[in-house]
Amino acid sequence: MNQFPIQHPTKFKTKPDPKTLVFGHSFTDHMFLMNYDAGKGWHDGRIVPYGPLSLDPSSMVFHYAQEVFEGLKAYRRPDGGVQLFRPDCNAQRMIDSCERLCIAPVPEDIFVDAVKALVKVDEDWVPSEPGTSLYIRPFVFATDTSVGVHASKSYLFCIICCPVGAYYKEGIDPVRIYVENEDVRAVRGGTGYTKCGGNYAASIRAGERAEEQGFAQVLWLDGVERKYIEEVGSMNVMFKVDGKVITPKLTGSVLPGITRRSCLELLRSWGLEVEERLITAQELFDAAKAGKLDEAWGTGTAAVISPIGEMDWNGLCAKVNGGNIGPVTQKLYDTLTGIQWGTKEDTHGWTVKL
Numbered sequence: 001m002n003q004f005p006i007q008h009p010t011k012f013k014t015k016p017d018p019k020t021l022v023f024g025h026s027f028t029d030h031m032f033l034m035n036y037d038a039g040k041g042w043h044d045g046r047i048v049p050y051g052p053l054s055l056d057p058s059s060m061v062f063h064y065a066q067e068v069f070e071g072l073k074a075y076r077r078p079d080g081g082v083q084l085f086r087p088d089c090n091a092q093r094m095i096d097s098c099e100r101l102c103i104a105p106v107p108e109d110i111f112v113d114a115v116k117a118l119v120k121v122d123e124d125w126v127p128s129e130p131g132t133s134l135y136i137r138p139f140v141f142a143t144d145t146s147v148g149v150h151a152s153k154s155y156l157f158c159i160i161c162c163p164v165g166a167y168y169k170e171g172i173d174p175v176r177i178y179v180e181n182e183d184v185r186a187v188r189g190g191t192g193y194t195k196c197g198g199n200y201a202a203s204i205r206a207g208e209r210a211e212e213q214g215f216a217q218v219l220w221l222d223g224v225e226r227k228y229i230e231e232v233g234s235m236n237v238m239f240k241v242d243g244k245v246i247t248p249k250l251t252g253s254v255l256p257g258i259t260r261r262s263c264l265e266l267l268r269s270w271g272l273e274v275e276e277r278l279i280t281a282q283e284l285f286d287a288a289k290a291g292k293l294d295e296a297w298g299t300g301t302a303a304v305i306s307p308i309g310e311m312d313w314n315g316l317c318a319k320v321n322g323g324n325i326g327p328v329t330q331k332l333y334d335t336l337t338g339i340q341w342g343t344k345e346d347t348h349g350w351t352v353k354l
Ligand SMILES: Cc1ncc(COP(=O)(O)O)c(C=O)c1O
Pocket: 071, 231, 233, 234, 235, 236, 255, 256, 257, 258, 259, 260, 299, 300, 301, 302
């Protein structure tokens, strides 16, 4: 296991009230930093007090967005211990993202050991109120100080953490979404399958428009034919149609979600028929009209499972299961959250105790 030196702040912060935690607003006492330089590799991994970074204005990340990130959580178990959910999958996804963006990949063992070491140091920040957790944000960015498009020869790998509240404060509630016809998030051959900031920058406008119109999320269509469903907001998406679970296949423009993968493994282990394939918006609205769109839900680390109650597209409105959460959606939510918070046995070996 990699060991990292620890430097503590002179003054520790006052922790926020776990009952009123807002996502992504307060950060823990420490952060992890590690440098990369061509010819030297990754070096000087260290845990330091959380605080501002000093960067040259010509740092490449500001101009050409050579940057990738990850998102995972640490959960407080009923026995008081702390555990992570599939951190090796986040490490591997970040390697894949780095390779696409020509960034020096952070080796899996360094990624996982750094996450564990930082969460251990800030363990008191992992809240224990129901549904709360510690969100972990690893990211890597280009630090070469020169303007001119090329692959940087130096990078900074950083991890920060923030305690987050229960996603559903008043119970898990189905949301309204609409199909986005104008903006696209990603195209095949681009960076859609990676977690690079540019994908999110491209998605903000549609998200803002959806919110203005009272929708919770955008249902993204593929960027070429504008007819195949890809993702919902910052989540993967699944549908139960006529008894079968279908989800968009990973064509290169869809992020391979770790919650998606876990759901598919669970659904198959329960004996449900599951298909990963191209799905048109038309097919879904036809199924809804025929009364065959049984359930729909988004999957992602933040919400775990987000039931969809209504979908709007070109003036059409498809209600899903009468706007109520369906049985498969509920079972996935209960099973995954049970494994993550340690109230259900982890028979898949997905959790990693600190
Ligand atoms: C665009 C996008 N799709 C899907 C997901 C779901 O991925 P995961 O289940 O690994 O959180 C996320 C969140 O990380 C995302 O940002």
